[in-house]
Amino acid sequence: MKTDIILAGVGGQGILSIAAVIGLAAVKEDLYIKQSEIHGMSQQGGEVYSHLRLSDRPIHSDMIPLGQGDLILAVEPLESLRYLPYLKKEGWLVTNTSPYENIDNYPDPAQLFEEIRKLPHHLLVDAAALAREAGSARAANMVMLGAAEPFIQVSDDHLIAAIQELFARKGEKVVETNIEAFKAGKAEAEKER
Amino acid sequence: MEEKLFLLGDEAVAQAALDAGVSGCYAYPGTPSTEIMEYVQASRQAAGSGVVREWSANEKTAMEAALGMSYAGRRAMVCMKHVGLNVAADTFMNAAITGVNGGLVVVVADDPSMHSSQNEQDSRYYGHFAQIPVLEPSDQQEAYNMVREAFDLSERYGVPVLLRLVTRLSHSRTGVRRQPPREQNPLRLPSDPKQFVLLPSIARRRYRQLLADRPKFMEESEREDGHNSYTRHEGARRGILACGLAYNYLMENFPGGVPYHVLKVSFYPLPDKLIRQLFADSDEIIVLEEGYPFAEELLLGVPPRTEPVIRGRLDGTLPRDGELDPWLVGRALGLGLEDPEETPGLAVPRPPSFCPGCGHIDVYKALNVAMEKYGTGRVFSDIGCYTMGALPPYNAINSCVDMGASITMAVGAADAGLVPSVAVIGDSTFTHSGMTGLLDAVNKKSPVTIIISDNDVTAMTGGQKPAGLGKIEQICLGVGVEKEHLHTIVPLRKHHEENVKIMEEELAYEGVSVIVARRECVRVVAARKKNKKR
Numbered sequence: 001m002k003t004d005i006i007l008a009g010v011g012g013q014g015i016l017s018i019a020a021v022i023g024l025a026a027v028k029e030d031l032y033i034k035q036s037e038i039h040g041m042s043q044q045g046g047e048v049y050s051h052l053r054l055s056d057r058p059i060h061s062d063m064i065p066l067g068q069g070d071l072i073l074a075v076e077p078l079e080s081l082r083y084l085p086y087l088k089k090e091g092w093l094v095t096n097t098s099p100y101e102n103i104d105n106y107p108d109p110a111q112l113f114e115e116i117r118k119l120p121h122h123l124l125v126d127a128a129a130l131a132r133e134a135g136s137a138r139a140a141n142m143v144m145l146g147a148a149e150p151f152i153q154v155s156d157d158h159l160i161a162a163i164q165e166l167f168a169r170k171g172e173k174v175v176e177t178n179i180e181a182f183k184a185g186k187a188e189a190e191k192e193r
Numbered sequence: 194m195e196e197k198l199f200l201l202g203d204e205a206v207a208q209a210a211l212d213a214g215v216s217g218c219y220a221y222p223g224t225p226s227t228e229i230m231e232y233v234q235a236s237r238q239a240a241g242s243g244v245v246r247e248w249s250a251n252e253k254t255a256m257e258a259a260l261g262m263s264y265a266g267r268r269a270m271v272c273m274k275h276v277g278l279n280v281a282a283d284t285f286m287n288a289a290i291t292g293v294n295g296g297l298v299v300v301v302a303d304d305p306s307m308h309s310s311q312n313e314q315d316s317r318y319y320g321h322f323a324q325i326p327v328l329e330p331s332d333q334q335e336a337y338n339m340v341r342e343a344f345d346l347s348e349r350y351g352v353p354v355l356l357r358l359v360t361r362l363s364h365s366r367t368g369v370r371r372q373p374p375r376e377q378n379p380l381r382l383p384s385d386p387k388q389f390v391l392l393p394s395i396a397r398r399r400y401r402q403l404l405a406d407r408p409k410f411m412e413e414s415e416r417e418d419g420h421n422s423y424t425r426h427e428g429a430r431r432g433i434l435a436c437g438l439a440y441n442y443l444m445e446n447f448p449g450g451v452p453y454h455v456l457k458v459s460f461y462p463l464p465d466k467l468i469r470q471l472f473a474d475s476d477e478i479i480v481l482e483e484g485y486p487f488a489e490e491l492l493l494g495v496p497p498r499t500e501p502v503i504r505g506r507l508d509g510t511l512p513r514d515g516e517l518d519p520w521l522v523g524r525a526l527g528l529g530l531e532d533p534e535e536t537p538g539l540a541v542p543r544p545p546s547f548c549p550g551c552g553h554i555d556v557y558k559a560l561n562v563a564m565e566k567y568g569t570g571r572v573f574s575d576i577g578c579y580t581m582g583a584l585p586p587y588n589a590i591n592s593c594v595d596m597g598a599s600i601t602m603a604v605g606a607a608d609a610g611l612v613p614s615v616a617v618i619g620d621s622t623f624t625h626s627g628m629t630g631l632l633d634a635v636n637k638k639s640p641v642t643i644i645i646s647d648n649d650v651t652a653m654t655g656g657q658k659p660a661g662l663g664k665i666e667q668i669c670l671g672v673g674v675e676k677e678h679l680h681t682i683v684p685l686r687k688h689h690e691e692n693v694k695i696m697e698e699e700l701a702y703e704g705v706s707v708i709v710a711r712r713e714c715v716r717v718v719a720a721r722k723k724n725k726k727r
């Protein structure tokens with residue numbers, strides 16, 4: 001078993017929290033894991049990505065080899081396309097649909113969706129709406145984690161336990177909202193597939 | 194069972210130092226090394242055992258303090274990014290001559306591909322230059338293990354030891370097994386009271402000692418159970434020399450085992466004996482290394498050898514610059530990998546930009562107006578968030594070279610007749626290396642206007658406490674800036690006119706002016722509000 005995930009977004013959108021939840025869950029399942037992160041300069045409203053590799057055997061490279069990723073999980077549609085070189089032909093692209101427009105030459109979102117729909121395996125999720133329904137727009141990243149759940153071979157129980165652990169500091173309410181968001185994302189993915 | 198933690202490479206180094214009985218950790222922030230010190234600062238273990246762990250003013254002061262702690266018999270670690278070692282190089286080179294008393298480990302994180310740096314210099318050259326052992330881990334567990342070994346080597350041979358990291362190792366998280374912690378060293382003076390006195394007569398003796406120890410470093414390099422290992426592959430004609438992280442990229446391409454001879458290198462000086470074997474077994478050798486073609490050049494020699502054929506970054510088998518990755522390595526080995534898909538043109542770059550509301554923005558807006566009558570091309574700047582003033586729409590600065598260079602370059606340009614010349618520098622950069630340049634400017638009465646854009650933190654690297662917090666004006670006055678030409682302004686839109694006016698007046702003054710533009714970093718303000726709410 002091996003799953004290579006490229007997480008993508010804009011600095012501040014919480015992709016490192018997604019990585020942390022999957023990482024914690026994978027540790028609970030005794031999987032090998034490597035998670036490479038971007039720190040420093042690129043965080044200021046810039047592109048942020050993380051390579052997350054899970055396997056039942058030791059993992060060598062911290063970076064996912066080009067053309068071998070199983071899943072691109074993006075919290076922003078433009079960013080979802082940036083790392084296509086890493087995705088394998090039969091890989092999945094799962095992305096949030098809300099654009100984060102902080103550049104003048106941001107393309108027409110309709111064009112972005114058209115490009116994404118060219119891929120054989122893609123899933124577009126309105127994470128913002130689902131997150132609001134779950135209780136907080138800020139939980140959009142957990143909606144996306146939920147949407148990616150069917151592609152990540154880590155059990156639900158462990159993912160939920162990891163969400164609890166990660167958000168415990170912020171209180172019961174925040175934990176609940178994030179778990180709700182996760183479930184909503186998952187339900188959406190199951191509906192679409 | 195030993196405890197297993199989920200750690201960044203940087204954090205593994207920090208945890209290892211604590212477990213190895215370090216007494217002091219010294220550093221100046223710099224990507225990708227910053228998280229080492231941040232981990233030590235947050236560590237309860239470090240607090241409990243009284244490990245010294247404050248940020249230093251710059252890398253040189255950090256390394257000197259570490260050397261002082263080593264002098265006193267205790268273990269010290271000093272951490273920095275690759276360009277930080279340029280700043281600390283004087284100490285570093287001379288510490289190789291003084292030698293150490295307590296173990297001294299110098300951790301340097303290189304940034305191939307310049308993810309957040311001005312260059313991609315390779316610190317292995319510094320280790321070679323100083324003629325001390327260099328350790329280069331291939332993964333986070335090795336990084337953990339090597340820290341303790343580095344302290345032991347340092348104490349065994351009485352030399353500083355360099356640990357070289359690279360971005361992808363520093364910033365990747367994985368499971369790391371801990372070793373049982375050990376005690377710190379007691380306070381103990383060097384047995385030779387003259388060891389650290391580098392008067393020429395003593396320095397010559399010390400240097401000869403370092404040279405005499407070279408064969409011992411080679412023995413370490415060639416040790417059977419050491420960090421360099423040679424694996425023959427019966428029948429193969431190709432050999433691979435893989436250094437540090439590059440070894441993983443090799444292994445990634447061969448899940449079933451590598452069908453070539455492989456020399457894995459994680460310890461320098463390079464192991465003569467093992468390389469001789471590799472040469473004897475191979476017609477062709479491919480050198481895989483992150484950074485410059487350091488090992489490749491040594492293997493090639495002068496004039497470049499033709500047998501066996503040496504391939505790598507110099508002959509185009511691999512790119513000459515930038516970091517490696519599994520795909521590049523696979524292609525270099527001729528594995529017939531397909532070209533990757535291209536990024537669709539729609540995915541335009543999203544360059545870093547100022548945070549909305551950042552004080553640096555207001556500084557540049559005012560400065561651009563004040564500079565209108567002189568034209569462009571006169572503003573020297575420095576390294577920090579404020580360097581983004583080089584980007585549109587501001588296009589406000591004309592240089593960013595090394596920490597502190599803004600002030601001294603402005604002085605030099607003014608010497609050449611470019612009057613007025615302007616420097617824009619951050620507060621942490623100012624205390625890192627700008628203060629001494631300010632003294633030069635004051636002594637020459639240089640016609641320069643210096644703007645210290647002070648946001649009360651070291652923002653670029655994540656908001657560390659700056660060395661000059663609350664002391665900037667005092668420092669300027671102490672250095673000799675005239676009171677009438679030292680101003681503190683608040684970079685806010687509502688003060689724009691007033692700020693422009695002050696800048697215009699000082700630009701017209703043919704002497705040293707300093708304008709401290711102070712407003713707290715918006716990120717720090719936001720983080721504080723968020724914490725309060727909780």
Ligand SMILES: Cc1ncc(C[n+]2csc(CCOP(=O)(O)OP(=O)(O)O)c2C)c(N)n1
Nearest residue numbers: 223277576577578619620621622651652653
């Ligand atoms: C010799 C050296 N050390 C460290 C760094 C990393 N570095 C770049 S900018 C910066 C901090 C700048 O802080 P400050 O001057 O306060 O500006 P701010 O980012 O807060 O605007 C650091 C530590 C570097 N580039 N060179």
